[in-house]
Amino acid sequence: MTLYPVSDDVLFAPGGRVVIRTYGVASPSAEDGTPAPVSYRTWVTGVRDRPRYWRWRHFEEARRGHRGVIEWLTGRGPQPGAAAGPAVPGEPEPAVPGVSAGPVPAGAEAPGGPVR
Numbered sequence: 001m002t003l004y005p006v007s008d009d010v011l012f013a014p015g016g017r018v019v020i021r022t023y024g025v026a027s028p029s030a031e032d033g034t035p036a037p038v039s040y041r042t043w044v045t046g047v048r049d050r051p052r053y054w055r056w057r058h059f060e061e062a063r064r065g066h067r068g069v070i071e072w073l074t075g076r077g078p079q080p081g082a083a084a085g086p087a088v089p090g091e092p093e094p095a096v097p098g099v100s101a102g103p104v105p106a107g108a109e110a111p112g113g114p115v116r
Contacts, residue, residue, distance in 0.1 A: 002026045006040065007066045011045065018046035018073060021050060022066040024059070042066050047073070054080060 004024035011018040021043050026036040040062030042054040054069065056062035071077030 001028070002036075004038065006062050009066075009070055011070070013046075013103075016046055018044060020044050020066065020069055020073070022062050024062070041067075042069050044069060044073070 001023070004026070006022040006024060007020075011020070022040065023043075024038040024040050026038045029036050034087045038059075040059060042056070042057035042062065042065055046053045054065055056065050065080055068077060068080040072079045076107075
């Protein structure tokens with residue numbers, strides 16, 4: 001598995017620090033050299049009773065989603081949600097088939113364990 005960093009931020013709150021990390025995840029390439037699809041995730045640590053993990057379909061969506069998570073955590077915007085509706089005609093399907101975009105409930109583990 002290969003991780004591609006997209007963005008990292010740290011917020012300092014009365015209860016401690018909150019780390020927001022967005023990255024791309026790719027499985028190893030196929031034996032024929034075909035590049036592996038990349039899925040994007042935002043992982044938040046240091047927050048209780050809130051979604052801590054979001055999935056994104058594309059790099060730009062992940063970049064905007066990361067910013068949306070920061071705005072939500074700082075009280076400047078709504079909670080980021082799942083990607084709206086089906087893909088736009090001509091747009092590729094999610095990078096990982098069967099993995100939807102959007103928030104994952106609190107308490108869910110990241111694939112491969114927690115991000116540190």
